Amino acid sequence: MTNYIIRRLLQALPLMFIVSLVIFVLLQSAGDPLATFGGRMPPRPEDRERLRRQLGLDQPMLTQYVYWLIGNDWVMVDRDGDGLGETPGTRKGVLRGDFGTSHVTRQPAMQIILERLPNTLILMVTSEAVILAFALVIGVISAVRQYSLFDNLLTGISFVMFSMPIFLVAFGFMYIFAVKFREWGLPYFPTAGMFEPAEGRTFWQVVWHMILPVLTISLISVAAYSRFIRSNMLDVINSDYIRTARSKGLPERAILFKHAFKNASLPLATLIGLDLPFLLGGAIVTEKIFAWPGMGRLFIDHLGRLDYSVLMGLLMMITLAVVVFQLLTDLTYVWLDPRIHYS
Numbered sequence: 001m002t003n004y005i006i007r008r009l010l011q012a013l014p015l016m017f018i019v020s021l022v023i024f025v026l027l028q029s030a031g032d033p034l035a036t037f038g039g040r041m042p043p044r045p046e047d048r049e050r051l052r053r054q055l056g057l058d059q060p061m062l063t064q065y066v067y068w069l070i071g072n073d074w075v076m077v078d079r080d081g082d083g084l085g086e087t088p089g090t091r092k093g094v095l096r097g098d099f100g101t102s103h104v105t106r107q108p109a110m111q112i113i114l115e116r117l118p119n120t121l122i123l124m125v126t127s128e129a130v131i132l133a134f135a136l137v138i139g140v141i142s143a144v145r146q147y148s149l150f151d152n153l154l155t156g157i158s159f160v161m162f163s164m165p166i167f168l169v170a171f172g173f174m175y176i177f178a179v180k181f182r183e184w185g186l187p188y189f190p191t192a193g194m195f196e197p198a199e200g201r202t203f204w205q206v207v208w209h210m211i212l213p214v215l216t217i218s219l220i221s222v223a224a225y226s227r228f229i230r231s232n233m234l235d236v237i238n239s240d241y242i243r244t245a246r247s248k249g250l251p252e253r254a255i256l257f258k259h260a261f262k263n264a265s266l267p268l269a270t271l272i273g274l275d276l277p278f279l280l281g282g283a284i285v286t287e288k289i290f291a292w293p294g295m296g297r298l299f300i301d302h303l304g305r306l307d308y309s310v311l312m313g314l315l316m317m318i319t320l321a322v323v324v325f326q327l328l329t330d331l332t333y334v335w336l337d338p339r340i341h342y343s
Contacts, residue, residue: 005327005331008327008330009327012323015323016316016319016320016323019316019319020069020094020312020316020319021065023312023315023316023319024061024064024065024068024308024312025061025065027306027308027311027312028061028064028308030306031306032306033055033057033103033305033306033307033308034048034051034052034055034057035306055103067093068093068094068100068308068312069093069094069095070093070094070095070096071092071093071095071096071098094312094316097110098110099113099309099310099312099313099316100308100309100312101309102302102307102309102310103305103307103308103309104302104305104307104310109307109309109310109312109313110313112298112310113295113298113310113313113314113317116293116294116295116297116298117295119194119292119293119294119295120280120287120294120295120296121280122206122210123210123213123214123217123283123286123287123292123294124276124279124280124283126210126214127213127214127217127218127221127279127283128272128275128276128279130214130215130218130222131217131218131221131222131225132225132272134218134222134226135221135222135225135226135228135229136229138154138158138222138226138229138230139225139226139227139228139229139230139233140229140230140233140256140261142154142155142226142230143229143230143233143234143237144233144237144256146234151230154226155227157223158223158224158226158227159223161219161220161222161223162220162223162224162227164220166216166217166220166283166285166286167285167289169216169219169220170212170213170216170285170286170289170290171289173212173215173216174191174212174289177189177212178190178191178212189208189209189211189212190208190209190212191212191290191291192290192291193209193290193291193292193293194206194209194210194292194293195209210292212290213283213286213287213290213292216283216286216289216290217279217283217286221275225268225271228267228268228271229264229268232264232265232267232268233260233261233264235264236260236261236263236264237256237260241259242255242259242260245259266333269329269332269333270329272329273325273326273328273329273332274322274325274326276321276325277318277321277322277325278318280295280317280318280321283296284296284297284299284300287300288300295314295317298310298314299311299314
């Protein structure tokens with residue numbers, strides 16, 4: 001098992017390198033970050049040229065990528081053409097934990113990301129818990145009561161919910177639970193931020209403000225997960241070993257949860273392993289609509305300014321999360337099914 005983990009981690013290194021190069025080229029091709037400098041007053045041509053030199057944007061794309069990867073205090077650059085190398089700064093590079101400085105806030109990119117990471121984790125962990133709790137109950141009951149009124153009703157609702165765009169769900173919740181509840185004199189939910197400034201960031205303020213974002217993220221995923229669980233449960237409960245367990249007189253609860261669900265959860269582990277990294281990246285649309293100060297909103301805000309340092313940091317964090325969660329998913333297979341061995 002240890003050799004397998006080490007081999008997977010070593011295989012991830014060239015993958016991370018290729019992904020970082022592709023993302024860097026795409027972001028560099030997206031536009032000129034200097035176009036947003038100065039707000040409504042664009043910088044003068046001489047100021048623009050000076051900024052390009054200071055930020056290293058006058059260098060070839062490959063040179064800029066080397067700066068980003070290994071730092072420019074290790075790379076000597078001849079800027080004035082006199083044949084003598086110059087060191088254009090003291091940035092350490094990503095390989096030494098330095099993702100650069102945001103040209104929007106003038107703060108280290110990783111510091112900005114880590115400030116938003118806890119807010120996204122709060123939203124992500126809560127949403128995933130709600131998704132799994134409701135999807136498991138709905139999926140298992142639908143499979144056990146196949147083609148019943150309950151199953152047909154949930155099937156229809158699930159298809160409708162899964163087909164709805166997330167921004168429509170978000171605005172629908174805001175209209176019903178915030179606007180209409182307030183008109184009806186009922187306790188209404190807030191629609192922006194994590195807490196009221198007058199109240200401060202208390203536990204109950206955060207819980208009260210995250211109800212609508214969590215419901216928005218969870219609703220569509222619950223519909224998808226429940227159908228997936230139902231399909232896997234139907235495949236398992238109709239298998240020969242489940243019929244054998246029933247013929248032995250085992251309790252139905254033990255058959256469903258000890259024998260059937262454990263085997264049916266293998267594909268579910270794959271689905272969760274793919275879903276979690278993107279939740280970690282932040283539910284971009286949801287965070288933007290509800291003004292939730294997480295990494296998804298951070299990505300949108302800095303994408304409009306082409307803030308390469310912050311954008312690359314966010315995207316590489318998501319890439320690393322995908323690699324880690326896929327490894328954890330493979331290890332979960334061993335725990336769920338002892339027949340699986342990695343050598």
